[in-house]
Amino acid sequence: MPTRRSHVIVKGAPDEVWGLIRDPLGWNPWFPEMGESSMEGDLRTITLPSGLSIVEQITTVDDELRRFQYRIVENFVIKDHLSTIDVFDLGDGTSLVSYSLEIQPDAMAIMLGYVTGQALLHLREIFEGK
Amino acid sequence: MGRRILFVTTDQQRYDGLGCNGGQVAATPVIDGIAASGVRFERAHPQNVVCMPSRSTIITGQHVHTHGVWMNGVPLPIDAPSVARYLREEGGYRTALLGKAHFEPLLDPFLQFKENQIAMNDSFGPIRGFEHAEFATHAPRGYSHYSQWIAKNHPDVANGFYPVLNFSLEVNEAGGGETGAPQVSTNPVPKDQYQTDWVADRTIAWLDSLDAEDDFFCWMSFPDPHHPWDPPASEIGRVNWRDLDLPPGYPQDRAEREAILDAKPIHWRRWYDGTLVSNYEAPRDWVPATLTPDQILEINARVHVKNMLIDEALGRVMALIESRGWTDSTDVIFTTDHGEFQGDYGLLFKGPYHVDSLMRLPMIWRPAKDAGGVPAVVKAPVGLVDLAPTFCEIAGLPVPEWMEGKPLPQSDVAADEQGRERVLTVWDSVHPNGTRIHLRTIYRDGWTCTSALPGTVHDGTEGELYCHADDPLQRVNRWDDPSVRALRDDLVADCFENLPTWEEPHMQIAAPV
Numbered sequence: 118m119p120t121r122r123s124h125v126i127v128k129g130a131p132d133e134v135w136g137l138i139r140d141p142l143g144w145n146p147w148f149p150e151m152g153e154s155s156m157e158g159d160l161r162t163i164t165l166p167s168g169l170s171i172v173e174q175i176t177t178v179d180d181e182l183r184r185f186q187y188r189i190v191e192n193f194v195i196k197d198h199l200s201t202i203d204v205f206d207l208g209d210g211t212s213l214v215s216y217s218l219e220i221q222p223d224a225m226a227i228m229l230g231y232v233t234g235q236a237l238l239h240l241r242e243i244f245e246g247k
Numbered sequence: 248m249g250r251r252i253l254f255v256t257t258d259q260q261r262y263d264g265l266g267c268n269g270g271q272v273a274a275t276p277v278i279d280g281i282a283a284s285g286v287r288f289e290r291a292h293p294q295n296v297v298c299m300p301s302r303s304t305i306i307t308g309q310h311v312h313t314h315g316v317w318m319n320g321v322p323l324p325i326d327a328p329s330v331a332r333y334l335r336e337e338g339g340y341r342t343a344l345l346g347k348a349h350f351e352p353l354l355d356p357f358l359q360f361k362e363n364q365i366a367m368n369d370s371f372g373p374i375r376g377f378e379h380a381e382f383a384t385h386a387p388r389g390y391s392h393y394s395q396w397i398a399k400n401h402p403d404v405a406n407g408f409y410p411v412l413n414f415s416l417e418v419n420e421a422g423g424g425e426t427g428a429p430q431v432s433t434n435p436v437p438k439d440q441y442q443t444d445w446v447a448d449r450t451i452a453w454l455d456s457l458d459a460e461d462d463f464f465c466w467m468s469f470p471d472p473h474h475p476w477d478p479p480a481s482e483i484g485r486v487n488w489r490d491l492d493l494p495p496g497y498p499q500d501r502a503e504r505e506a507i508l509d510a511k512p513i514h515w516r517r518w519y520d521g522t523l524v525s526n527y528e529a530p531r532d533w534v535p536a537t538l539t540p541d542q543i544l545e546i547n548a549r550v551h552v553k554n555m556l557i558d559e560a561l562g563r564v565m566a567l568i569e570s571r572g573w574t575d576s577t578d579v580i581f582t583t584d585h586g587e588f589q590g591d592y593g594l595l596f597k598g599p600y601h602v603d604s605l606m607r608l609p610m611i612w613r614p615a616k617d618a619g620g621v622p623a624v625v626k627a628p629v630g631l632v633d634l635a636p637t638f639c640e641i642a643g644l645p646v647p648e649w650m651e652g653k654p655l656p657q658s659d660v661a662a663d664e665q666g667r668e669r670v671l672t673v674w675d676s677v678h679p680n681g682t683r684i685h686l687r688t689i690y691r692d693g694w695t696c697t698s699a700l701p702g703t704v705h706d707g708t709e710g711e712l713y714c715h716a717d718d719p720l721q722r723v724n725r726w727d728d729p730s731v732r733a734l735r736d737d738l739v740a741d742c743f744e745n746l747p748t749w750e751e752p753h754m755q756i757a758a759p760v
């Protein structure tokens with residue numbers, strides 16, 4: 118199973134950073150590549166800028182661990198996906214954010230690995246601008 | 248008013264695909280005519296044998312480790328140096344790219360890359376110094392202007408094209424035609440809706456929009472003869488595969504073929520046997536050892552058809568240039584980004600294999616008649632890295648320091664005066680399965696020498712050394728021949744002394760292709 122992981126150190130308190138991540142419909146400022154999104158129950162439907170739609174099941178929103186997890190479902194190309202975002206308190210007013218994923222096929226691992234890394238860079242920029 | 252530049256590229260075309268280079272099947276009278284009145288290069292090499300790194304070298308005039316696009320899927324930064332931007336800003340040239348760009352990934356579901364964005368946004372640039380861009384790739388899928396055009400005007404033909412990728416987003420191994428060869432299928436698309444004619448049509452439209460006095464740099468970039476091998480069905484009858492001879496690069500005796508592969512670094516035989524997947528440029532689930540002679544012939548027949556269509560399309564563009572009265576003031580340069588095995592050694596497609604099949608490129612330059620010059624054949628080694636400096640010289644502009652090549656010579660005497668001795672090619676790949684391969688190659692003095700650096704397949708001791716005079720098909724690997732050990736050591740040292748340093752961190756892979 119191909120896996121990918123990116124991380125950044127963000128100049129923001131962990132609860133503040135987590136606040137941007139825990140809301141499944143609030144990702145656009147730091148993950149604009151995701152496009153538009155809507156929720157129905159625990160399913161988030163995103164419409165990518167290319168017009169492709171992806172349905173994701175939000176499986177974990179753990180405020181204590183500051184962990185967010187989701188799976189892509191109902192997709193004829195993507196198999197066995199799980200993404201995990203963790204926010205760690207570095208104890209000095211900054212946070213370590215890790216975005217990891219496992220997914221098949223290989224090609225999607227490369228593309229999702231890249232775009233999620235870009236999203237983390239956007240997240241870092243948001244806090245550097247504050 | 249200065250010299251105009253028509254720069255024509257194909258994709259994945261072999262040196263011997265043209266009549267002027269000895270090709271016996273495809274009729275290419277337009278290109279042959281340009282060669283007969285211009286300069287034909289006999290030893291032009293790419294700096295990398297896959298599209299994105301090679302095309303990035305063309306537009307930047309830089310070696311791979313300088314521009315940083317080290318494998319397919321690594322995007323060239325949008326603000327990277329561009330000879331088009333330089334010609335436009337410093338020379339006042341009108342600039343356009345019509346056809347295949349591929350400086351950024353084609354697989355782009357998040358639409359992160361401007362190359363894909365502009366077509367989806369009904370835009371035509373500017374991009375990378377091209378004031379006008381209309382993009383196409385190997386099929387009307389994805390985010391190109393050609394795809395949009397097909398979807399809007401001829402939606403019924405889109406599904407007739409072979410699906411380049413399968414449902415795993417891997418290069419499709421499905422076979423077709425009469426032989427079941429991979430990436431072969433019957434495509435009912437009318438010829439005038441096929442990408443080759445579309446590229447020529449858009450080039451003609453752009454050129455015809457210019458004022459008579461405009462200087463232009465027009466890059467017409469055909470996506471063919473790259474696989475899939477599905478030219479318009481109406482044209483297939485031009486070449487009957489049953490009438491062809493097997494290519495000389497294909498050892499017909501299996502034992503001989505496999506012995507040749509066994510004498511090369513181990514990744515050759517392991518790919519042939521289906522025990523190694525090192526790169527994305529060939530179908531993961533296709534085993535070269537299963538390739539039959541008939542399949543080679545059918546694929547070659549279709550490549551010949553594609554080459555003929557390209558030649559005819561170029562002829563239409565040349566007629567437009569003639570009708571505008573620009574023939575004598577226009578430099579025409581024709582080349583490709585890399586080659587294709589087409590059955591050599593029992594292989595297809597491309598990958599970490601630095602032999603003439605993939606490295607010896609067609610390259611032709613007919614300088615504007617107004618600039619003088621005499622027809623010539625240049626045997627000295629040149630590279631795609633030399634194109635951007637050549638465009639600068641044609642435009643009367645100094646070659647900027649960020650370019651690493653030299654203007655192409657118009658004779659071997661001129662090449663000697665430039666001190667041309669070598670041309671360099673690199674390969675670096677990391678596959679999702681963890682396979683890493685790194686090759687460093689020099690061509691000099693009629694020898695090709697490749698060092699296989701340590702990776703997951705090689706331990707750093709393997710390599711290839713071929714004498715082209717004695718072994719034009721590169722069948723005898725003399726890397727371990729003690730009689731040429733001193734030469735080998737000298738070539739390896741020369742290669743590393745002249746390659747730019749590959750600074751870390753390396754740019755990130757964004758997509759497989």
